[in-house]
Amino acid sequence: MKTSDIFSNYTLNNIKKYSLFFIYIIVNSLFVLKYGEKYGFPLLAVYIIAxxxxxLFYIKIELKDLFYKYIFWIGVIxxxxxxxYLNYTVDGLSLNVDRWSAMEIGIKALLNGExxxxxxxxxxxxxxxxxxxxxxxxxxxxxxGSVGFLQSFIFLFFxxxxxxxxxxxxQRLAVLILLFFSPSYLWEVYVKSDxxxxxIIVSGFVFLIWQNFIKEKKLKLEWASVLTALIFLTRLSVIIPIVLLLFKKFYNFTIKEKLRFAxxxxxMISCILYLFFHNAESFDLIVKHNPFMIQGAKQPLFLSISYIILAFILSFKLKSFYDSIYWTGTLLFICVFVPxxxxxxxxxxxxxxxxxMFDLSFFNMSMPFVILGLVYGFFKNNHQKNVV
Known part of the structure; x- marks a missing residue:
């Protein structure tokens, strides 16, 4: 490799890791300012310095892996x-956040055939x-008896x-530290948001598909399609990581493979939608009251389309799992930062x-990818054996 190429790669990696660190600071700073009450700006200064x-201390210091292992598992447990404990003690009805409540009414309706x-x-x-x-x-x-416990068990999954x-x-402990020092994440756990x-589930999907469908052919095309459909029906914005991850692969499919996947x-989409929509009294009710209309109204349509187009283009630039999580985190952040x-x-x-007036929690769509990308970027010299 030429010296210029080495320098170029080194510079690009620095740009990536520091841009992710900048995103991490921006998102969490907004939460500190919003929920820091009258001590917002002094508290923000303390937070950033900390x-x-x-x-800097964590990157420079080197201890035995056994020490990091003990601290990691103590932190997880x-x-x-x-x-x-938070789920048991915090009364959801006292919160000015209704994500947990919106999920519960959906569950009750489904169970009651409504x-x-x-x-x-x-x-x-x-x-x-x-x-x-x-x-x-x-x-x-x-x-x-509470959907708030979803956060606890998704943390174990993470x-x-x-x-x-x-x-x-x-490296593993570094991810936990960034997670625990993220007010945006701690706020979500407290208010039982999802x-x-x-x-986090989407990041697991990205890792699974990259490792077992794109990098290696361990996962059958049909199962990849099923998983993609299930992930797509969690939130409309997941179309961005899906396009980034899979469009190039789909583009290179044969006609027969494209038809099988589609x-x-x-x-899969039709079966799940039928389960939820067949109890509607009329088609007009579905048109006026549906989650796609509510989620799609978060920002101007032309902006949403531009992000998806950018995802299509960037899909051809991905060469590694790191590229996938970097661009997913960055693009999801931009999607919220622009509005x-x-x-x-x-x-x-x-x-x-x-x-x-603006829901800051939408920034959390990018945060699992930002945190994973940060740790990978700052420890890039110690290549992860599973991630290439």
């Missing part, structure tokens, strides 16, 4: 117990949850995913942040 200090999208939650809003997100919350509602992706405990957890995808800036210019900081 993150910078901890990050302690946080899991803590999140269970149409789930015209029933108000505890804040008087209709559910915007797509069918698979409601299905994901169902076991926790049936077993524990811990497992960390172990699969990274090959030593210093957005961060939804995209047929399985359409059949955030538009709202900021139109309504001002006080209205969109302090008065909640």
């Amino acid at each position: 993150i910078l200090g901890i990050s 302690s946080f899991f117990i803590f999140s269970i 149409y789930p999208y015209n029933i108000p939650d505890h804040m008087g809003r209709e559910s915007s949850n797509l069918p698979m997100l409601i299905i994901l919350g169902m076991p926790f509602y049936l077993i524990f 811990s497992y995913l960390i172990i699969k992706i990274f090959n030593n405990y210093k 957005l961060f957890s939804n995209f 047929s399985v995808f359409v059949i 955030f800036i538009i709202y900021l210019m139109e309504y001002g900081y006080n209205d969109i942040v302090n008065n909640s």
